[in-house]
Amino acid sequence: MVRQPTIRQVAALAGVSPSTVSRVLNGTDGQHMRPATRDRVLEAIRKLNYTPQRAARSLRRQLAQVLAVLLPDISNPFFALLARGVEAVAFDAGCSTLICDSSNSVHKETRYLSLLLAERVQGVVFVPVAQPDRDAIDRLAHCGVRMVVADREVRGLPTISADNRTGSRMLTEHLLELGYRKIAYIAGPADVSTANDRLAGFLDALKVRDMTPVCVCHGQFTYESAYATAKAILARGSPDAIMAANDLMAVGVMRAAAELGLIVPDDLGVAGFDHVPWAAFVRPQLTTVEVPARRMGTEAARMLLEGTVESLLLPVRVIPGETCSRRSMR
Amino acid sequence: MVRQPTIRQVAALAGVSPSTVSRVLNGTDGQHMRPATRDRVLEAIRKLNYTPQRAARSLRRQLAQVLAVLLPDISNPFFALLARGVEAVAFDAGCSTLICDSSNSVHKETRYLSLLLAERVQGVVFVPVAQPDRDAIDRLAHCGVRMVVADREVRGLPTISADNRTGSRMLTEHLLELGYRKIAYIAGPADVSTANDRLAGFLDALKVRDMTPVCVCHGQFTYESAYATAKAILARGSPDAIMAANDLMAVGVMRAAAELGLIVPDDLGVAGFDHVPWAAFVRPQLTTVEVPARRMGTEAARMLLEGTVESLLLPVRVIPGETCSRRSMR
């Protein structure tokens, strides 16, 4: 591996000391540096095509110019958008972005938490698989590694998430306004706060009107899970609408409905949650709630870099299926 | 930031020298180490909960335990799957994964290439936006940073990609077998090798039978682009099928067809390419070609880690729309 120029070589070429070069690099000249000196340094940097080696800087500072995003599955478009938000802010701040895909495994997640300590990252945007390993979290915190949980809640950690409860309530009100009365709900896993918040919002809206759900089932956040659950629900009774805990599940519901010969939205209203990009291509068009995935990432990253980590609830909005064509609501 | 234990403290606790600890850590004892010594070291490591600091190791070795994946858009599920493949292999090898999202900007891509040099990464899986900056590439190569291009071709660099040409030919033959004869083709950008290979495969299949395409249009790899192009094609003539350069575009074609009152697959056959996960949810189900995105990532990462980088063409297979329900082909 051919050696790149070092700060000493830049210094030598510019006829200054390494410290001076370092000061130019970091803009840390308390007293103003003589412009001529700075120019000579910049010129030398340019000539040698010099870039400071990150490892040396990290070692010296005991902190890497790195942000990490630890999440259950990067191939989930929702998380990918979030990661993209983190990356954009990190890049602008001169930081690299580590992607840590826990593959929905708490064990792998824990191993990644240790790795992130060894990497001395500036901060971690963390979407846990389930309740994460306390020890690993505590060690990170103890060592001063900043962390913010995104999209779900973890006891004792600042969280940046969408206002799922309000969003779900608004969505339910939307269905009620459209005349749906016998609404079934397919929730996500009971140990994920996001799932519970969405369910709670649904129940909130009904309670205000002294209504009760036709049924509430818990499933996974998957297409298959919702498909099977919807089939079961539709076999047993006849709701006039089914709300699913996310878009993927809603599409599963639509398929179940189609296979049972039900016309959406005439025979059955279907609603999702998330407003994932590909949902725009599903016909009939899904009524859903937009969750600002990317913005979660940018806000989280910004906080980590600024050192102003605190919980934050981002607003969401209901996205009705487009009215000029077939949609999933009447 | 509270200090973590260092290799010296481990050595002190175990009553050995730092080098011995290092040898245990790296498994580099040419002569066998006395088991008792190794055990004392392991015990000390466990007691102190010691993890080697990556920056120090990277500085000393002049090489980070890091793999990078540089791609145009991580929120594109295809690239996300690829990234996931890279991450899985990297993780198993004890490496971290840097995610570099060039956001479809050659400029940002170039900046990332410089950054990766400064990071002294072990290797780069590179999906270029377009023809990438030569200087940046050359500098990386000159410094011995391993690189493999994925999914598209760059002159002079080893590429791991799917056999798009053969896949497209097989897909075309599939349409021909189904009886489609007046096939229009909506290609991707003319400066992307993947797009050209798919177009070439299409033309190959026709040529064998002395057929000519109804029309060939170039568009972007986007839904909107294909939607608009399909509208134009269908307004001008009446192909019995439209092949699109990828699934996203195929869905755009389907929408255009639907809005013109055409029934897929009876009035118009539609075919895509990629077999992206969400395509399974589109109705009628898309006929497409499966491209092994994840495997591209794993193979690329494996090569980079092993130092056996060479071009590789992965096989693909035609995925007919499911036959038991509505599909995009007769």
Place this chain on the structure above:
DNA sequence: CTGAAAGCGCTAACAC
């Protein structure tokens, strides 16, 4: 305003 020097934590010759 700039330079000298120490040291971040780890590894790899080279000793013994």
Place this chain on the structure above:
DNA sequence: GTGTTAGCGCTTTCAG
């Protein structure tokens, strides 16, 4: 078999 030692390239006191 294991220890000693000299840095990797950078930042940051402290001098002047």
